[in-house]
Amino acid sequence: MREIAVGSGLARANRYRFRVLAQSVGKTPSLGLLGAGVGAGFGVALAECCFIVMVFRWIGLSNLRKLHFSIAMAFPYAYSVACWASIFVMVIRGRIAMASAHHWGMREYIKTKSCYKALWLALLLNRIFFGVSMFLFSWLKAALWDTVVIKLQGKRVVILGARAVGKTHLISFLSTGTLPLAYKQTLVSEKVPARRVSLGDLDLRLTATTDVSGDKSAYGVWRELVLGCPARKGKVKVEAADVVIYLLRADRILGKDISTEVRVRADIKHIAEWLKEAGQNRARPQFIIAGTHCDMDPDYSALTGETQGDYSDKFSQLAFVQNMILSAGGTALVKLALGSMATRAGTEELTTLIFKQAVDA
Amino acid sequence: MSIILGFWAQALDNSSADSISLNDRLLAPNDEILRQKAVSFVSETALAGKKIDADSGVVLTVTKCAFVLEIMPSQTDAVGRAAPVVCFGDIPPQMDDFEQIFMPQLDHFAASIRREISSEQRGRIVLALRKIKKNRSFRKNMIGLTLLIVGICAGLGILAMLHFKGKIL
Numbered sequence: 001m002r003e004i005a006v007g008s009g010l011a012r013a014n015r016y017r018f019r020v021l022a023q024s025v026g027k028t029p030s031l032g033l034l035g036a037g038v039g040a041g042f043g044v045a046l047a048e049c050c051f052i053v054m055v056f057r058w059i060g061l062s063n064l065r066k067l068h069f070s071i072a073m074a075f076p077y078a079y080s081v082a083c084w085a086s087i088f089v090m091v092i093r094g095r096i097a098m099a100s101a102h103h104w105g106m107r108e109y110i111k112t113k114s115c116y117k118a119l120w121l122a123l124l125l126n127r128i129f130f131g132v133s134m135f136l137f138s139w140l141k142a143a144l145w146d147t148v149v150i151k152l153q154g155k156r157v158v159i160l161g162a163r164a165v166g167k168t169h170l171i172s173f174l175s176t177g178t179l180p181l182a183y184k185q186t187l188v189s190e191k192v193p194a195r196r197v198s199l200g201d202l203d204l205r206l207t208a209t210t211d212v213s214g215d216k217s218a219y220g221v222w223r224e225l226v227l228g229c230p231a232r233k234g235k236v237k238v239e240a241a242d243v244v245i246y247l248l249r250a251d252r253i254l255g256k257d258i259s260t261e262v263r264v265r266a267d268i269k270h271i272a273e274w275l276k277e278a279g280q281n282r283a284r285p286q287f288i289i290a291g292t293h294c295d296m297d298p299d300y301s302a303l304t305g306e307t308q309g310d311y312s313d314k315f316s317q318l319a320f321v322q323n324m325i326l327s328a329g330g331t332a333l334v335k336l337a338l339g340s341m342a343t344r345a346g347t348e349e350l351t352t353l354i355f356k357q358a359v360d361a
Numbered sequence: 362m363s364i365i366l367g368f369w370a371q372a373l374d375n376s377s378a379d380s381i382s383l384n385d386r387l388l389a390p391n392d393e394i395l396r397q398k399a400v401s402f403v404s405e406t407a408l409a410g411k412k413i414d415a416d417s418g419v420v421l422t423v424t425k426c427a428f429v430l431e432i433m434p435s436q437t438d439a440v441g442r443a444a445p446v447v448c449f450g451d452i453p454p455q456m457d458d459f460e461q462i463f464m465p466q467l468d469h470f471a472a473s474i475r476r477e478i479s480s481e482q483r484g485r486i487v488l489a490l491r492k493i494k495k496n497r498s499f500r501k502n503m504i505g506l507t508l509l510i511v512g513i514c515a516g517l518g519i520l521a522m523l524h525f526k527g528k529i530l
Contacts, residue, residue: 184443
């Protein structure tokens, strides 16, 4: 009877001690335990991040800017360290409680088991949340950083012009920094992604645009590119243009080619109307006329740096060009650029010239 | 006039008007309204749609109810660029005899603008047309599958809630 009574007393005491232990799970841990947890958490999170960097490289995101990548990694990494540390502390504490319960044969062991379930659930949720936050931060900070900047400060550039004047060539250069390897007539409109372009001292933030056909039948599409168009059923939203670049064959204008003049006159008439319409609701888009294919003119290849200005003056003094500028709003609203896109250097030079006109305006 | 089936090709000399055919009728160069409507239709479909087939010879873009098929024949234009032929239209509700309607109209258009479509290209076009049909049935199946998955997940969620109620925390 006495032994039983002593045993009962011990059992009561142990039950009390276990309850205290079990209640301490999830509460503020001791400094040593916290240090061990943080250390372990730091190590595991580092291993995780190394793994994620490997995955990023594998899926081709290794070309992100280093600074952006580091910032992108820092947030979820810090979060992961904290989560892992807390989990280690909880697990260690829980394990102590469970071992004690097992040793003492207490029924409260069941409660501890529930604690374990909660811990593993927390672990699982942590991992899911870590993965999602990692992806979102990295994506937003690194991949979308330029996009965000472009969205806020970017200009929507629209490139128009008759067939085979170099629209696709220029768009390709602006969107990828390279010249197309193979050319095809552009019939079906193609989306061109946003891009931040550095050309000499110019830092251009260009929003997404569209490469369009140069046929007169595409006037409806051109108009939407200049004026913008809201999203409708089966139709994507088109933002209004900030800069309209009209390409024409300068060599043919200089050679007084009648069909080119007729076409350019019709195009400019329409574009001038759209620009006027656009200017009624918002800032009038900048308009730049860019003459291409100057390399086809023998006089152009003989130019030096000093005589280049004379060539531009000769072009702008043509009666046709003066009429064209006048019908588009006059010299105050229309800028002119001339060049050749036969080579990469030429394309770069003409692009710089075009955008310098836009910046100056 | 609603668009059912159309074809569009740019002139090889890059100066003559583009050839556009709507419902087996070649549009005149001065038929500006219909020509612009056709080109806008192609542009809207291409921008809103999804490219489901883009091999070297044929590019297929589809939306829920329209398609654009860009075929790359071997001919090049005056400046050496590849000169594609674009086929476009509404996706008919019944796709069974679409191939029989489409191919003769394409042949007629290609012959009228003196473009050649090789037998290899024809094979690719037929495959692309079948993909339009497949995409349509896939869309329908995906809606059913999504509903099924949502139902299963909801059921599992409720079961888990009942099972773990009062046990987890």
